[in-house]
Amino acid sequence: MRLVLVGPPGAGKGTQAQFLAAHYGIPHISTGDIFRANIKENTPLGQEAKAIMERGELVPDSVTNAMVKDRLTWDDAVNGFLLDGYPRNVLQAEVLRAVLAEKRTPLDAVLELAIPNELIIGRLSSRRTCRACGQPATPGAAVCGACGGELYQREDDREEVIAKRLDVYQEQTAPIIHFYRTEGLLITIDADGEISEITERATSALARVKA
Ligand code: AMP
Secondary structure, eight states: OEEEEEOOTTSSHHHHHHHHHHHHTOOEEEHHHHHHHHHHHTOHHHHHHHHHHHTTOOOOHHHHHHHHHHHTTSGGGTTOEEEESOOOSHHHHHHHHHHHHHHTOOOSEEEEEEOOHHHHHHHHHTOOEETTTOOBOOTTOSSOTTTOOOEEOOGGGSHHHHHHHHHHIIIIITHHHHHHHHTTOEEEEEOOSOHHHHHHHHHHHHTTSOO
16 A cells, blocks of 8 residues: 555644554664654754744655655555655645656555644643654653653644744645546545544545555
């Protein structure tokens, strides 16, 4: 299964991606996680991305596209992958289509997690993330449910940055929904509800797509 997960910040992409990647036995490739890991390691890529991410803006396409192109050559991605947080604008979507066309491995589906705007801000401002493994925490948990690590609030989950990220989503990312609808790849599910319910909606919708 070659899958893209799309939706506004706070739609639950990271959470659903973990379950869906395990369900289909494919790697979860999150560009945000890769950038955060690079920031933690203080690599040149991390140094370039840090201030941009803290402002809630997008890292330049040239950097992001090259990073994803390379990641897709890893052995674990030969039988499929789940991209989370990429593509984030139409140019990235076009580059991804070209990269996959060259390998003759087009996308199988693009899953949109749709959520009412009024739920997003509350979800994001209360969200906590594991400092050790980067997984989103269960709401109200004291430590990470996956590894027991310490939880923290991402710099870009502060309220003043959230507004910027939502604007960036509307202006730059939302147009890819139309792009993928036109390509016949878009599947939209309601992302409001219990985590397990949403996973169930996703797997039922994806069962109609070739595995
Ligand atoms: P995320 O973890 O997906 O919410 O991403 C966090 C931040 O990483 C974003 O607000 C951007 O600054 C950066 N980022 C992640 N994915 C991309 C992408 N595909 N293109 C550009 N910037 C990205």
